[in-house]
Amino acid sequence: DAGVIQSPRHEVTEMGQEVTLRCKPISGHNSLFWYRQTMMRGLELLIYFNNNVPIDDSGMPEDRFSAKMPNASFSTLKIQPSEPRDSAVYFCASSRLLDSNYGYTFGSGTRLTVV
Amino acid sequence: DQQVKQNSPSLSVQEGRISILNCDYTNSMFDYFLWYKKYPAEGPTFLISISSIKDKNEDGRFTVFLNKSAKHLSLHIVPSQPGDSAVYFCAARPNTGNQFYFGTGTSLTVIP
Numbered sequence: 001d002a003g004v005i006q007s008p009r010h011e012v013t014e015m016g017q018e019v020t021l022r023c024k025p026i027s028g029h030n031s032l033f034w035y036r037q038t039m040m041r042g043l044e045l046l047i048y049f050n051n052n053v054p055i056d057d058s059g060m061p062e063d064r065f066s067a068k069m070p071n072a073s074f075s076t077l078k079i080q081p082s083e084p085r086d087s088a089v090y091f092c093a094s095s096r097l098l099d100s101n102y103g104y105t106f107g108s109g110t111r112l113t114v115v
Numbered sequence: 116d117q118q119v120k121q122n123s124p125s126l127s128v129q130e131g132r133i134s135i136l137n138c139d140y141t142n143s144m145f146d147y148f149l150w151y152k153k154y155p156a157e158g159p160t161f162l163i164s165i166s167s168i169k170d171k172n173e174d175g176r177f178t179v180f181l182n183k184s185a186k187h188l189s190l191h192i193v194p195s196q197p198g199d200s201a202v203y204f205c206a207a208r209p210n211t212g213n214q215f216y217f218g219t220g221t222s223l224t225v226i227p
Contacts, residue, residue, distance in 0.1 A: 004158070031213055039219075041117065041219065042117075042121070042204065042217050042218050042219030042220050043204055043206075043217035043218075043220070044217075045214055045215075045217075048214055055212075055214075093158070095213070097213060101147065101164060102164065103149045103151065103161045103206065104161075104215070105158075105161075106159050106160070107158050108156065108157055108158050109156075109157075109158055
C-alpha cells in the first residue's frame, strides 16, 4: 500500500498565480480530507468528501479556494488567485467512512510558498 | 473558533522522565479523541485513541486520560525517549459525522 500520495511536495509561486494541489487517497478509502497546517491554527480542516461528495466546506477560507473529487482515486485543491497568506503546509488524508476510529492516514503534505 | 486547544506550544523533557501533553476542548458533542505524532516533513501518524465511555487508554509507554467533566485530555509518555521528539496533535470527533478537529500541536523535545 503506497499510502496517501500528494503532489507536489513543494510549490513556490508568485502572488496572483493559480496553484493546484493533488491527492491520491488509499485505495478503498471513501472519505477524503484536506487540511492546512499553520502555526496559529494548527491543523485546520478545509473540506472533506464522503464517497466523492463534498460534505462540509465551511473551513474553506474564501472563494479563492476550491476542491474537487472527480473520482474515488483523485482530488484537487485549487487556489486562484494565490496570496502570500496562503503559504502553509497542506495535507490530504483519507479513511474508510465507517471506520474512522483510527483516524485518518495522512499524506506527506505540500509545502506552499506564495511570494 | 478553535474547538480543540493545546495551550503549550512546546515542552522539553529529560530522557527517561515522564512527558505530559495536555489538550482542552469546548464542544460537548465530541465523543472520540485521538493523539497524532508528526515528524518534520512527514504527515501526522495515529498514536492512540480514547472513546468518551472510557477515562483511560494505555498502549505501551503511551497513556491517554480523558476527563469529560473538565473537557480535558492528556497524553502521558513514560519513559520518554529521544525518538519521541516530535509535534503531537490531539484531535476530537463529534458523535455525528466523521471529521476530526485538531489542536495547534505541542512540540516535544526529549533531551538525551
